[in-house]
Amino acid sequence: MASIQLQTAIPGPRSRELFATREQQVAPGPFHTTPLVAAHAEGAVITDVDGNRFLDFTSGIGVTNLGHRDPAVMVAVAKQAEQFVHTSINVVAYAGYIQVAERLNALLPEAAPCKTFLANSGAEAVENAVKFARAATGRQAVIAFEHGYHGRTYMAMALTAKAHPYKSGFAPFPAEVYRAAYPDFYRWPGVAGEVGSCPGASDGTCQLSRCLCREAFAAFAEMARAQIGEANVAAVIIEPVAGEGGFIPAPAPFLRMLREWCDEHGVVLIFDEVQTGFGRTGSLLACQQLGVTPDLVVMAKGLANGLPLSAVTGRAAVIDAVGLGGVGGTYCGNPLACAAALAVLDRFDDPSVLAHAQQLGKRLKQRLEAWAERFPVIGQARGLGPMRAIELVSDRESKTPDKAAAQAVVRYAYEHGVILMACGTHGNVLRFLVPLTLDFEQLDEGLAVIENGLKSLG
Ligand SMILES: Cc1ncc(COP(=O)(O)O)c(C=O)c1O
CATH class of the missing domain: 3.40.640.10 (Type I PLP-dependent aspartate aminotransferase-like (Major domain))
Structure with a gap:
């Protein structure tokens, strides 16, 4: 079964409603990568208050490395x-x-x-x-x-x-x-x-x-x-x-x-x-x-x-x-x-936990480097182990940072079921902080969405 399951337009009505209240009640300082409100999280999947299931490629900014609610x-x-x-x-x-x-x-x-x-x-x-x-x-x-x-x-x-x-x-x-x-x-x-x-x-x-x-x-x-x-x-x-x-x-x-x-x-x-x-x-x-x-x-x-x-x-x-x-x-x-x-x-x-993380890292590296060959918007694919990223540029020669492209892919990703974050001094880097317990099918499922996001940049 696919991990991603979307039942409503994203964000759904309940998320929208809660975000409207958030705007009135909550300090505007904390940034928000997505307009989603969580109801439940397990492993690599976050379910929002509208019943939509997302693959979480951020691990809550590198925190839930063993997946949500590790038993x-x-x-x-x-x-x-x-x-x-x-x-x-x-x-x-x-x-x-x-x-x-x-x-x-x-x-x-x-x-x-x-x-x-x-x-x-x-x-x-x-x-x-x-x-x-x-x-x-x-x-x-x-x-x-x-x-x-x-x-x-x-x-x-x-x-x-x-x-x-x-x-x-x-x-x-x-x-x-x-x-x-x-x-x-x-x-x-x-x-x-x-x-x-x-x-x-x-x-x-x-x-x-x-x-x-x-x-x-x-x-x-x-x-x-x-x-x-x-x-x-x-x-x-x-x-x-x-x-x-x-x-x-x-x-x-x-x-x-x-x-x-x-x-x-x-x-x-x-x-x-x-x-x-x-x-x-x-x-x-x-x-x-x-x-x-x-x-x-x-x-x-x-x-x-x-x-x-x-x-x-x-x-x-x-x-x-x-x-x-x-x-x-x-x-x-x-x-x-x-x-x-x-x-x-x-x-x-348990050595199998780090061994799996290393395998994820290898697979991610291969995929991101292959994207770098294919998509001119990628100036560099880099990282260490499964801590990986692609830096987006509007011109490979001048290496001009393309923050708008990174934001567009993040948005495309959550609208299609993957939670992804940007980073970088220029805000133009897409970072992959996948749960280290993610299985390869989930990795491929999430990467397919992000690849479509890159394609959508035209
Ligand atoms: C390298 C590094 N140091 C320190 C911090 C600050 O940690 P916290 O947000 O828990 O205060 C962060 C958070 O992203 C970080 O990435």
Whole structure:
């Protein structure tokens, strides 16, 4: 049976009605990718209030990586709800928090001994990672990257690169944040058309006549030396694959050079794995396949498959720098969310889960690269594992971003039963955040709709 089943025009009457009320009652700030209102969700399918069934190719922005209402996660949450839902870790501790910390610490054996702090959202964990780094180094400056996205709180906004809509009108931002060029080799100065990423990403040696990783690193190091002074840098924060910025993987050699630079200068290297985590790139964390270990890793989204939970995990020497009472929050590491995270981590202990994610990634890669040959509107198909995207341009030579085309395909997709999101500094990238439990028939069913969306661009 097909997953997609549409009974009404999209959006249906009940969705329209609720959206009209939303307009009157709800702050207009939160964006909406679709005009749909959910009634039920299971696996890769969301059913709306009008009874229409959609394939969800967003996983709630990279959260429900194991699919909606994963049965093991639901059982764990229900069981916890029968015991207690809140005591606050600051008042009466509970095993779930401690066990999640233990499990996350084990993910970074090269950084052992590790410790973990739990919070609620990705932005909150980013904030706290910066606190740990500043406390541990006694320094102030933090270097973030172009295309970086780290959340909506003030420090997270300051670290985020894109002004509109994330930052416009909200200044002033916290000081001592500096920005380096991200290794986006599709748009790197002087690089024409074809070079998508450094070949060294796979085998560890740069093979281009121009080593772009070294160029990007040299630009970074020079900025840090000239504008900040290495001895003033507390932390460098980077997404191993720029997520909101356009699904741009940072090549492993570049990350290795950053690692060496941080070691040389006593700087805390933070990987923001909020979007890349929990199988999204084909490994539990992206850093595990890139062979570069950060001092701190920030996690959220897929960690609890839909319950709000985030974490900062890393070197005990850094985490221990913040003393008793220095970080925290009433809801941090909520018991229901911890129960969900433990179930998520158990699910990933089964190697077939990541193996399937990798297969999905391969199939997606093949399909998107084939589209790139066929549709001139696609400037580049790229990604890491199943975290994949296509960047749309109105002209391949000039690489002029085509945001309108991306919006048109997103709209075509939901009108025909697939929920899809755009991203990118220029809003012109179609990203695929499919549930990692999606079966191949569902993948093909959803891709057929999106392919028709691309065809409809004319
Ligand atoms: C890489 C990255 N960091 C941080 C965040 C912020 O997470 P949250 O929305 O949970 O605050 C996001 C959210 O998209 C993200 O993709």
